[in-house]
Amino acid sequence: MLQEEVRRELISILGSEHFKDDPQSLVTHSYDGTPMLQSLPDAVVYPSSTEQVSQIMKVLSRHKIPVVGRGSGTNLCGGTVPVQGGVVMVMHRMNQILEIDLENLTATVQPGLNTKQFSTHVESLGLFYPPDPSSMSISTIGGNIAECSGGLRGLKYGTTKDYVIGLEAVLANGDIIRTGGKLMKDVAGYDLTKLLVGSEGTLAIITEATLKLVPPPRYKKTMLAMYKDLYGAARTVSKIIENRIIPATLEILDNATIRVVDDFAKLGLPLDMEAILIIEQDGDEEAVERDIAIITEVCKSEKADQVSIAASQEEADKLLTARRSAFTALARLRPTTILEDATVPRSKIADMVIEINRIAKKHQVQISTFGHAGDGNLHPTATTDARNKEEIERVDEAFEEIFEAAIRLGGTITGEHGVGMVKSPFLEWKVGPAGMEVMKAIKSSFDPHNLLNPGKVFAKETRKRVVIQRG
């Protein structure tokens, strides 16, 4: 509960309708999309302008009260769980498209804007905003920026960071900064825009963003290839790239996922396949047809058991069903679904999938893997039950080993979900002690009193890394 004085000050800025601290509001802002995390805030505020955000931050920093910025709360790293209480700042009222600049091909938007709505609007103008996180129908642009969301198109088109070229943000002390602009080139000082993208609400509250738009592809083709040999699938991925082809999507499902998906969607998939690749290419018709022909040859040369190319959008949708149902099928298997995003260089995909399978077997937990093979971003997904403490411990141990394996293979603990609370004990494994010191120094120069999303990114203690020596 906030002190009466703070409540009064916040209400005078926001009006009583947009300040809430009743039990219902607190409970419904105590969680996000991350399993097994919950912590109640002291209040929830709904600002409507940058000016209000600035005034709120001035009050909160004067009283040293933590603040957590929140879009729709769909992240998977505990990024918006108010673990130290304080105020949750919901950005939904700041949801306008401020400008679409057709001369510069940019959009200027507020952070609470829904990603899907934005993407649909942009497409109606004959333009394209490629980042497509799976949660885009509910996520906000602000949340995507805070977490640097990826998606299926990451391989060819990049992720959120590649499309944010300017920001307005409010610092912990209430000061407003503007970074970048409608500029494709800008080297005036440190790149604060890129620094804020993916900073998980720990450096500033983002209040406006300028986004880069691109012309949309004119033509698209979808295909699917099945393999009895995981390495054949993995080599296909590398070979496609070696052939100087960057597909728009290049997804993989492992055997465990194939079994679950088939059982759920009754697709009649052959269950003896070790991997399925789903490949899409877009661009000009001629180039797409040429690429698909080459990819088909690559698949065959790597002994794909079956290769299907969609002749129509309807057929393409059918081929995509397996990938689209992966999450749903896994989520229905057991009550709790823990979806991680360990990422490796794409040449190491097969090694990583085999490591994951070995680790799952060792700890006797159920982990299925699917994900973005083209950019090495895998989603090992544990299906378990939060009520079974002993099993959850084994899942935790397994994931710890999976993170370790990813780093050993030259990868990272998180490709697109963010560090948040879930992966903070492992961050040092990736960035090293010196890296941690630099990050901490950056954090304290932005937010000296540690009020912005405290308890995230930096763990109290780094997990001791046990490097497994094998072979």
Next chain:
Amino acid sequence: MANGQTEQMNALTEKLRLRLDEDQLTNCMRCGFCLPACPTFSETGLEAESPRGRIALMKAVTDGIMVPDQAFEDQMNHCLGCRACEPACPAGVQYGQLIEQARDAIEDHKEHKTWVKVTRKAAFKTVFPHQKRMKWVGRGLKFYQKSGLRNVAHATGAMKLFPKHMRDMEKILPDATGQGVVEQIGERHPAKGEKIATVALFRGCIMDVLFTETNIHTVDLLTAAGFEVVIPRDQNCCGALHAHSGEAEGARDLARRNIKIFKEAGVDYIVSNAGGCGALLIEYDHLLHEDPQWRDDAVWFAKRVVDISDLLVRAGRRLDFSQDNTPGDAEPVRITYQDSCHLRNVMRSADAPRKLMRQVEGAQFIEMKNADRCCGSAGIYNITQPEMAGQILDHKMEHVEATGASYLLTSNPGCLLQMKHGIEEQGLSGQMKAVHIVDFLHERMKK
């Protein structure tokens, strides 16, 4: 807080703990995919007004994080029960069951004001469970409408004694009847041509009083498509209004009686023409899954339940919809469709009505934006939550108008009344009519 009040709340906590299905609460992984599907979240933008939020509130109560206060009760009742969140849920959480369990616990616990108690008892225990008594209501309503009493009520301003939303509803009520479908056309109707299957018509309690014609037309469509139709005379209200209002035991009682009667009729299908009824009928197996004596029969029943559109498309002979009432060179008439939430989200039938509408010659089907969104009728929601229902209806009518359709079709009496109300309120009565899809198809069928 007074001690008495605290005790009351703790008692409610206990009731919720007993009623709420813990597995379903755990299955919600809080991914948030339900949020864009939820009408009350869309209207308010508040997390507490979303399925994820409501489940979190239920779980917080059972986990002891929160005491269920008045705001909690209000929030549970604020849900439309449209269940659009269920097809959107990756984890397959049975939200509809959770919200009914919560309401059941609340209702069980509640001390209603005397007049509410009397009204609820009259409606849920004395009238709805007895089809004969529903007919008295029908006759009473008919007398009111035909005797001039209605004119007197309007002229003297007596109607002003009722809240505005009830006055509005009264205006659009169709002419009631005390003669239901069985009384008018009898119990058994042979198939035209070769018989495909025998089906029983579930006539519905409100349907049979306010929309008897629609029931008669349903029989005509079914027999024309090759089905023999029986209408068991002693069938009852499905129990949906009970189940959605926290009267689960009343609903179970009606279910048992209906199962018995339809089992005796020995039919291949049980056909409903009201999405709201069909959705409960198809879940009789869930409703009675803890009743060992009735469990198997409930499964037998639920498996046979099907909506009229679905059955026509799935198993019927193709009907000839070439009856053209318009002059030869006229433009095709534009028709559009408002989904019944329960038909779409629970019976999972969205394609069949659209397929049938596209078969009608001389009619052009226009898909309405957000047709899959609740219209705000939601059983008796438009009476209990008039403000939110009104807000939702206003947005709905913008989309309705944009279609430029002359016919707005739907598959459930509640939706139909709400659409009629919307058309009246927006002053569109001159250009557009809300009609049950069965009546429209019947009018266009070559007889």
